[in-house]
Amino acid sequence: MNAADYAIYTLLMLTAVLFVYPFYYIVLASFSDPAAVITYPMLLYPVDANLGAYKLLLSTGTIWLGYYNSLIYTVSGTSLNVTVTLLAAYALSRSELAGRNVVLFFIVITLFFNGGMIPTYLIVKSLGMLDTRWALIVSGAVTTWNLLITKTYLESNIPQELRDAAEMDGASEFTFFSKIALPLSKPIIAVIALFYGSGHWNAYFNALIYIRQRDLYPLQVFLREMLILDQNTEMMGDVSDHRVLVALTLKFAIMVAAVAPLLIIFPFVQRFFVKGVLIGALKE
Numbered sequence: 001m002n003a004a005d006y007a008i009y010t011l012l013m014l015t016a017v018l019f020v021y022p023f024y025y026i027v028l029a030s031f032s033d034p035a036a037v038i039t040y041p042m043l044l045y046p047v048d049a050n051l052g053a054y055k056l057l058l059s060t061g062t063i064w065l066g067y068y069n070s071l072i073y074t075v076s077g078t079s080l081n082v083t084v085t086l087l088a089a090y091a092l093s094r095s096e097l098a099g100r101n102v103v104l105f106f107i108v109i110t111l112f113f114n115g116g117m118i119p120t121y122l123i124v125k126s127l128g129m130l131d132t133r134w135a136l137i138v139s140g141a142v143t144t145w146n147l148l149i150t151k152t153y154l155e156s157n158i159p160q161e162l163r164d165a166a167e168m169d170g171a172s173e174f175t176f177f178s179k180i181a182l183p184l185s186k187p188i189i190a191v192i193a194l195f196y197g198s199g200h201w202n203a204y205f206n207a208l209i210y211i212r213q214r215d216l217y218p219l220q221v222f223l224r225e226m227l228i229l230d231q232n233t234e235m236m237g238d239v240s241d242h243r244v245l246v247a248l249t250l251k252f253a254i255m256v257a258a259v260a261p262l263l264i265i266f267p268f269v270q271r272f273f274v275k276g277v278l279i280g281a282l283k284e
Helices: 003-031 034-039 052-058 061-093 100-107 117-124 145-158 160-168 173-184 186-202 207-210 218-227 229-234 237-281
Strands: none
Touching: 003 052, 003 117, 034 237, 052 061, 052 237, 061 100, 061 145, 061 173, 061 186, 061 218, 100 145, 117 207, 145 186, 160 173, 173 186, 186 218, 186 237, 207 218, 218 237
């Protein structure tokens, strides 16, 4: 390698550190003593490591209720999203579909314009889904971007010749889709499932609009209350004398609890992620 290569690699490493260190600091601070977090603003390792913040966080029932609700919303919503997206993308990938270009035109328009929050709220209300789980599972069933990259992937990786051969063998449209198209679409399925799943897991604004029952709140709404509305004071108990210090590390623990499930799942779909995005975004 020449000097330019070393300079580029050094710049990339520094950039990576700048992006990674804030999250690394949050994890360390959540395990460190509250006083040490204030004393040492640049942590490189846990100081006086303890699990006090996590014990305090997990001692409240709301965190478990939030995990339970978010798990329901994420699994159910992602399953619906992926199913509808694949069916729509497969239909739009067929060149013989009548009016395909017209449908695609109206779909692409939604990338630039949408009805807005109030019309969407009125639709959800008219369907009787307010204050129900369906409001968070059904609304936004398809994302235009995910639909388009899935359609492009199917066009690029399922040639017309394969369809013709399946038809000659007597395969129906459903048989071809389920037995041939789906097995060949694992990379893009993993990609859109990750996109949809992370969206459901991190969503809280729709819950604030559509949900009033606290027992239906997802995890992010409970965490928002702890972080922004300062609801963590109810969990302090006999440590109220150190409320400010405990609240500091508790907030770091809340951040870790919110992102940990996604970090656990991502390595399992990483090998499909790059392939699915590249092939789905660029048609050969």
